[in-house]
Amino acid sequence: MPTAAFTTLGCKVNQYETQAILESFEAAGFAVVPFGQAADVVVVNTCSVTSVAEAKSRYTVRKALRDNPTAKLVVTGCAAQMTLNKGETFDGADVLVPNPEKLEALRHLFRRFPELEARLAREARPTLAPPVGRTRATLKVQDGCDVFCSYCSIPFTRPGLKSRPASEVVEEARRLVERGHLELVLTGVLIGAYGPATGSGGPDFEELVGRVAAACPEARLRISSIEMRQVTPRLLELLASGVVVPHLHIPLQSGDDGVLRDMNRPYSQRDYLDLCAEARRRVPDLAITTDILVGFPTETDERFASSVHVCREVGYLKAHVFPFSPRFGTPADAFGDPVSPEEKRRRSHVLTETVRPETYLRRFLGRTVEALVEAKRGPGETMRGMTPHGFEVSFAGSPSLARTFASVRVDELRDGQAFGELAPARRGEIPLAVRA
Ligand code: SF4
Known part of the structure; x- marks a missing residue:
């Protein structure tokens, strides 16, 4: 075969x-x-x-x-x-x-x-149904980007906005849950652009999220990455009411207004900070993660300091920091690449040191979280699970807990990682071990 x-x-x-x-x-x-x-x-x-x-x-x-x-x-x-x-x-x-x-x-x-x-x-012979995979599954709902950030090649490699019909998305979500996935991560290139004008067949993004959630009550729903302009009050309401987990990945790229303008990113530092503050006001303990580009051609030391400032203000759970490199066909390709590789490395290091997961995680010490248990970690019976807020927690427990929801009390933070122990579920909480 x-x-x-x-x-x-x-x-x-x-x-x-x-x-x-x-x-x-x-x-x-x-x-x-x-x-x-x-x-x-x-x-x-x-x-x-x-x-x-x-x-x-x-x-x-x-x-x-x-x-x-x-x-x-x-x-x-x-x-x-x-x-x-x-x-x-x-x-x-x-x-x-x-x-x-x-x-x-x-x-x-x-x-x-x-x-x-x-x-x-x-x-060819008929094959058996594929084995059940990981606990979390990615579900693409949208493709393409028309923002044209000056450094980004994606609008040239994924041109045009396309939304998958909502009925198809809901059907696939159901299929994934039936195959044993307990968390669905809705993903797209510019996910907030999902809607009727580009093929959804009716609903906009917030409505789609509601439909998927209603069809899959036994699974968690997460949104993979969303531009700040597309984080709407309706979307925040879906997080606040527990329809979607309290975690948003909102790309920053730069915290400086001049660099953002040169990047063709349609917001200012103030807009971004206000949005994060408002999101945290509506969704207490909201985890925010981000992407930041360092060494953009017009990023001076002083302008870079604005990105450091935003990191301190927001208190991200995590930041994916990556160095600028000219991409063929993009406007920034013509700007040259004046920031040296050493300086890009230095700036990456400064941001990585600034974004300390502990700063965000501290609030969970002594609290019980719901962990979707994924796998054994290391020898012995150390298991790890993904929390709704998007951080992992390790704890001692039987491997039979894998692929279930468990209640874990967070006891310790070490090297940016959370550790805890199994806690009895209280009334009204997810039953310990099995929910699906
Ligand atoms: S960085 Fe994101 S929003 Fe900007 S052009 Fe690329 S894919 Fe689109």
């Missing part, structure tokens, strides 16, 4: 899409094997958000070729699209699938290698 292996670089949207491609291969009769093992076909879903991500994508394709010299190599994703935009070829790729067509990777493969399709018709 023909075999296929898959790997993904980059964001949650890419991870979701790789899973969808994988399922289309399985449905056609391929047996899926782990990436790195011998396979007839290897699919690499690439990323080009930074020059490092693009270099890693190219390295992964070269490695796949080394490990599997006779495999047919299918390459898609943002780095593949960037290559097509430049009119270049992607070294090692037998089939280069444009990003907007990636879910049709199989069709592209069969067009290039019709003998594979014939072989499948001869050899």
